[in-house]
Amino acid sequence: MEHTPLKVSDCIALINQTLEYAYPVVLVEGEVSSFKVNQGKYVFFDLKDETGTLNCFMTVYQLRTPLEDGMKVRVVAAPKLTQWGRFSLTVRDVQPVGEGSLKRSFELLRAKLEKEGLFAPERKRRLPVMPHRIGVVSSTQAAGYADFINILNARWGGLEVIVAHTLVQGISAPRQIVKAIEHFNQMAEPPEVIALIRGGGSADDLAAFNDEPLVRAIASSRVPIIVGVGHETDTSLADLVADVSAVTPTNAAQLLVPDQKDIERAVNDDVRQMLLLMQRHILAVRQHTDEVLGMSLRRIVRSYEYQVGRVSELSAVLRQLNPRAALNRGYAIVKNAQGLVIGSRAAPSIGETLSIETNKYFIEAGVTNVTKRN
Incomplete structure (x- = not known):
């Protein structure tokens, strides 16, 4: 039986339909090479291993972490045959893997954000002294979440805790966390503070907290954010941009409310x-x-x-x-008939009767002679 030949465009469409049905999304891991950005919008790079190479394409807005040649990455992509007959992967998400690649990506993004001033102390806000309404972004199944809630209730009960359950690791985690932060900011009565928490883990586990859109969401939040991610030795970009960084979820609860x-x-x-x-x-x-x-x-x-x-x-x-005191000393008081004391103002007259008062006696005597002293 003779087959009807296909037009080239129809053949390409048929192959793409088959790929879309059989492999709508593929997860591929390899090393980045030939990385470039065209017109500030389009990202092109090759993903290779020891024996093969795949062309990759994505927009710069989908690039959530810095890339450079030599990095080992894991991409989520849709395989596609272009109209020019070139097979490529349309990348939806890309994450560095391996300690070396993660560290290099971390350093590149940190330098970029630090240059923009996102980590500057002066842009950070103080936490409320005694918050009564707390928003929590975490996985409710995580041990770090349980530790946080237990310490919070033990230190100060009766608080209103609003929980936004999200993934805290993996490719989907950053987007879910960003949506949770945006949700809290858009509430009619937003919480007084947001706590972003998860327990410890490997560098791969904590990679979500080095996601650029997530870091920018923390920086632009109207509500102050405390980040408590990992163990004491772990420092993520989310820690650096947060208003307050706690070393663990337990420490975050301790910093939020007093005992x-x-x-x-x-x-x-x-x-x-x-x-x-x-x-x-x-x-x-x-x-x-x-x-x-x-x-x-x-x-x-x-x-x-x-x-x-x-x-x-x-x-x-x-x-x-007192004149009478003189009587005790032998003196006498002499008065005329009018009761005037004989002295400078009252002169005695011959024949006049005078009354004489001594210490012991009252005497009446007649004047027979008066001689005036010079």
């Missing part, structure tokens, strides 16, 4: 210190008051004693000036 027991102890210590200061102040005031009262009483006593002395002195003077 209620510590607060209670601190308050009790403050109250005791305040009472002690008040007691010392009251004692000091009492001592000062006693001193002031003592000084005042001594002044009053001295003033009283002085006044008593003055009264005694004046009384003695008055007694000395």
Whole structure:
């Protein structure tokens, strides 16, 4: 039976339909070579191993991590035969694999973002002192998530925790995490802080947190973000761009909320210190008051004693000036009939009757002779 020949374009279309049906997506691992970017939009590179080479194409907007020749990568791609008869992979995602490639990709992207100022301390914000509404981005099945929640509840219960469940490793993880951050930022009542957490793992496991769009999403978040990823020795680009970086998920919980027991102890210590200061102040005031009262009483006593002395002195003077005091010394008071004391103003007359008062007697006498002294 003779087959009807196909047109070239129909043959290409048939091959692509077959590829799309049999292999809609392939996961391929190899080494990057001939990497280049055309017109700032289109990325071309070859993926090769010891015996074969595949042409790869993608847009620069799909490139989530820096690439260079010699890197070992894993690509998610759709195989396709172009109209020019060239077989290629249309890449949907690419991730460095292997410690050397991951490290080099990390260094390239870090230098790029650092130059843009994304890691600058002055652009980072402080976390709220006591957040009551916390957004968490993590896998709810991860041990790091359980540690975070347990420590959070142990330190301060009754908090509102909103969880966005995402993958925390693998090719799909960065996109899911970015969507979760965007979701929290777009909420009518967004959380006061977002915690991005996962436990430790290998460099491949933590590669999602070195994803460029993810790092930029953290930097552009209106809500402050704390990142607690991996162990103490792990540092991702997400850690560098976060407002606060915690060494572990447990440490993230510790940095987010204070320990209620510590607060209670601190308050009790403050109250005791305040009472002690008040007691010392009251004692000091009492001592000062006693001193002031003592000084005042001594002044009053001295003033009283002085006044008593003055009264005694004046009384003695008055007694000395009392005319009757002279009677005790043998003198007499002589008055005329009008009761006037005979002296410079009242002169006696011959025949006049005078009254004489001595210390012991009242005497009446008649004047028989008056002689005026010179």
